[in-house]
Amino acid sequence: MSDILNISCYKFTPLPDAAALRETLAERAAALPIKGTILIAEEGINFFLAGPAQAVRGFVDQMRTDARFADLAPKESWSDTVPFRKMLVKVKREIIRMDHPAIRPASGRAPSVSPATLRRWLEQGHDDEGREVVTLDTRNDFEVDAGAFRQAIDWRITRFTEFPPALRAHKAQLAGKTVVSYCTGGIRCEKAAILMQDEGLEHVYQLEGGILKYFEETDGAFYDGGCFVFDERRAVGADLAVTPLPGTDTD
Template sequence: MQEAVSNIAGYRFVELPDRDELREPFRLQCQKSGLKGTILLSHEGINFFLAGSQDGIDQYIDFLEEDERFSNMALKYSYTNYQPFNRMNVRLKKEIISMGMDNVKPAERTGEEITPQEFKQWLDEGKEVAVLDTRNDYEIRLGTFENAIDLDIKSFRAFPKAIQSLPEEMKDTPVVMFCTGGIRCEKASVVLMDAGFSNVKQLQGGILGYFEQVGGAHWNGDCFVFDHRVAVGPDLKQSDVVQCFACRQPLTVEEQQSSDYVIEVSCPHCIDSR
């Protein structure tokens, strides 16, 4: 049996005035450690998805710990029997998650975190809470929390405008925001607070952190992930979802049975455009 490949993901909003100078040390470390994946460096922080041997991952973590700005970072681990990335990229970006609003600075303030355990307890008890999904429409189509609010957005940049449609009375209701790993809802929480929402919380560790800590309670479906696995279930194992070669939309098992799905040609989401 092929040895498991260790996958790691992490991010942190932190001011990096030396962003450009950091690129080469990160590239060399990943090359030395035999890692593949992507590291995004921005003046607002760092975001990365990497895979390789456990020893290589450990070396990378030791490298992070040498800089106090990256020490004790919350990391997410998973394992595959193949390398999910084709190459190693270290990219310089304006934002580590694109929203296009220069005045939004998560390094300075964000909504409070709520742990997966506490969030599950709230849902178990039927506590009055607005559960807000900050992800894109194609992700939500695969799965989301029970009764979650879907903003029907195609990209994160649409989030600030989309929240204008939320009811005014929701501004005084506890709001728990969530996304895949936490980075989007951390940034989005600033926008929500600036819009006058008084009790904004973000799910610690996102959906994947929730799966890891409490399983799939109150969740329906799978969770889209941004690598070759396409989607994982509450057990954090790769699901049967695939991606259309033509339009890159994720396809459920049911959609794969459609006559519109022809491998490398079309799927129910793009057949009419061909």
């Protein structure tokens, strides 16, 4: 069994002390054999870490002693090596840039759907009220090219800041349908779902935990290809193991 634990996690919660928190977390991380990236903003935290399981889980347990992070629930996968070269802790304006300051997930989340429920909906072809279900990919085009839900809506955006205008241009095709927004780990589809609600779409959900949680909690059905990840693994499959990107020479 691979013995390097990889985790990804985020939480929208007000962090007015982002600069001081950066110093605290950087100091803790430096004392452990872990690498990765931690992004902190006034709106919350987003992090990707890898290392020996005891060290990674110990770091998260220490974070949970802060009441704002008590319910952190990282998504886990395993690899043979650490897919990061350094440990970076940064303060940013947003933990995922949308350039839409009115969207503040910490003030109230959009409804979410569990991986198991989405799988059931896709299998039966409709939601529990008989409404057509569509999946909306909120990732960048090159990520979608690595793998996506079957027949997902893909607006070929190249950065997340393009999502709001793309939504306004294509909103009519979503009307009257149950729309499940999804992304790698949940952070982009959470902001996207809130924006869709604000734009007047009635039946909107975010996929809880994103593709990675879908892989973790289901058999990966109705998803074709791998999930692009922003580390040296490049992509993982439904078994959360490293998988080649389409067109990659594996010889």
